[in-house]
Amino acid sequence: MGVKYWHQVFNPYSDVSSALISSVFIAVLTVIVCLLVSVPAGYALSKRSMPFRAFWMLLFLIPQAFPNLTVYINIARIFYDFGLNGTLLGVVLVHSVHGLMFSVWISVAAFSSTDPMLERASRNLGAGPIYTFFHIVLPQAMPGIIASCIFVFLESLDEFTGTFFVGAPDITTLPLLLYTASMEGNYQIASITALILLVPSIGFMIIINKFMKPEMLSKLGK
Amino acid sequence: MTHLLIENLHASYGDKVILNNINLAVAQGEMIALLGPSGCGKTTLLNALCGFMPIQSGCISIGDRKISTLAAEKRNITMVFQSYALWPHMTVSQNIGYGLKVQKVERAEIETRVNELLSIVNLEGLQDEKVTALSGGQRQRVALARALAIRPDVLVLDEPLSNLDAKVRLNVRHEIKALQKKLGFTSLIVTHDQEEALVMADRIAVLNQGQIEQLGTPEEIYHQPKTAFVADFMGANNKLTFSSLASLQQQISLSSLTQSKMQPSFSNKSTPYQVFFRSEDVGLTTLSQDHPKLHNETDAIRILGDVQQSAFLGGSYQISVRCGKHTIQADHHENLLEGTPVTLCVPAGALHIF
Structure with missing residues (x-):
């Protein structure tokens, strides 16, 4: 009783530890992939003169417009052709599809709110466009970009459906472990896993609260 | 010696023509004010100079270097922005030294130059402050120092004083002028405030609807406006309109006007005659019209009226006088009651007729 299950969970050789590590690893990679797309895309889409601006913005929303299950089953089917099922890369990509909505939209808002x-x-x-981007524009948009990273990180950490169809059974993340643990009746393990998942969410929410400026939210979707 | 030359410059936003055939030659070390109401194209002209907006046709050159097709960063024309546009994530000295850092100047040299500029604009000791911690006047000086740091060929100032308090504005106005005299940089200053233009500029270009209406020294612009627009904009707050020469002559003794006041097409013009003069040039007296003291040959207008309104301006009173169908503003040293009969005299030299 008592802390027995906690010991079991935090045992270095337990499923939970390895799931935690792969969860965090996938989340970090997802953040990097999203940043690589959302920083240039966010800057470009914050310019009014960008052609087909509304179309590009909608493109990143479309995966959210359809029921999750159908989207992920089809992604899994496509990934199967490329041999991405059950790989880390496959899971990172499927998380990115979801994460890009947050990161692109928040980045557009962050870049739009710069002067x-x-x-x-x-x-x-005398500074060229690239020097200007890295020394002036990016520092101004940084709080918003950090906020978007946190969103993407948290979303990736909590993601279940996509991971289930693309990654299982080779990749086990915390939400998958939670699912299997509760299916097998290991409610104690499931509860502790749920608690672990709660920690970063609360921590980061406090940080986001610090970084998100109200005027940035007002630029969302503009 | 011509330093900056703008020839036949045209610019437009879509179908709307913003700049229409601008020609301007600025000498080395000269300060020119671009004066005009909102929407006259003065800020667009600065943006075209700095490369922030494309031009339709025309040519801009500095010395023998054509710059109109160069990217903004290659022009070596720096701007003091109306909003100052200081970078909030940098300190005062980082802001000022930015242009030098871009040019890959050595760190020690940047520091020397930044300190030199800080003392020029009287900001010693503030180099490590965040710019967000500064007052409006201090930010303005940082913006000025930043623009001067790379020793630009031309410095342009976009309404540099409009965000300052009235009192600070008067000081900064003189400081900028003194600095310009001392350092001898060539500059263009955009303003909508005629007093600011008169005080600061060596020459003034009055802009209206994308064209230069008149270019001249402050004295010329003030005393010899070439068009009705310039007269009106330079504070000739009295405007009398006459439909024909006959009705004009009823009111104004043209014989007292010197020949220079007459425009070539004066006697056979189809548009109404417009007569402008300033309230400060109107002599107001409570004596009757034919009083011997008022016998002055140089008066072109002598008219009777009733006081309609009186407003205290601090130094004097501005009196609105109803004279028949015209209302004339006159400056007077004392307050007058409504309805007081007065005589107004305007010397011929003060009139601008178009």
Whole structure:
């Protein structure tokens, strides 16, 4: 009784430890993939002059517009052709599809809320567009981008359906472990896993609260 | 010696023409004010100069270097932005030294130059402050120092004083002018405030609807406006309109007008005659019209009226006088009661007729 199950969970050779490690690893990789897309996309889409702007914005929303299950089953079917099922890369990609909605939309809002005059001032003083982007624009958008990373990280950590269809049984993340544990009647293990999943969510929510500026939210979808 | 040359410049947003055939030659070390109401194209002209907006046709050159097709970062024209556009994530010295850092100047040299600029704009000791901690006037100086740091060929100032308090504005106005005299940089300043233009500029270009209405020294612009728009914009707050030469002559003794006041097409013009003069040039007296003291040959207008309203301006009173169908504003040293009969005299030299 008591802490017995906690010992079992935190045993270095337990399923929970390895699931925790792969969960975090997948989440970090998902954040990186999302950043690689959302930073350039967010900057480009924050420009009013971008052609087909509304179309690109909608494109990132579309995966959320259909029932999860149908989307993920079809992704799993497509990934099967490429041999991505049961691989880490496959799971990271499926998480990214979901994460990109957050990261792109929040990045667009973050870049839109930066003052274009700051960019002009930099060009005016002899800095090229790329130098300006990294030294002036990106630092201004950083709080929003950090917030988007946290969202993507948390979403990836909690993701179940996509991981189940693409990753199982080779990849086991915490939500999958939670599922199997409760299916097998190991409610204590399931409860502890659920508690572990709660920790980063609460921690990051406090950080997001610090980073998200109200004026950034007002730029969402603009 | 011409330093900055703008020739036949045209620019538009879509179908809307913003700049229509702008020609301007700025000498080395000269300060030119671009003066005009909102929407006259003055800020667009600065943006076209700095490469922030494309031009339709025309040419901009500095010395013998054509810059109109260059990217913004290659022009070496720096701007003091209306909002200052300081980078909030950098300190004062990082802001000022940015242009030098971009040019890969050595760190020690940047520091020397930044300190030199800090003392020029009187901001010593603030180099490590975040710019967000500064007051409006201090931010303005940081913006100025930042723009001067890379020794630009031309410095442009976009309404640099509009975000400052009235009192600070008067000081900064003189500081910028003194600095310009001392360092001898060539500059263009955009403003909608005629007083600011008169005080700061060597020459003023009055812009209206994308065209330069008149270019001249502050004295020329003030005393010899070439068009009705310039007269009106430069504070000639009295405007009398006459439909024909006959009705004009009823009111104004043209014989007292010098020949220079007459435009070439003066006697056979189809549009109404417009007469402009300033309230400060109107002589107001409570004496009757034919009083011997008022016998002055240079007066072009002598008219009777009733006081309609009186407003205290601090130094004087501005009196609205109803004279028949016209209302004339006159400056006067004392307050007058409504309905007081007065005589107004305007010397011929103060009139601008179009």
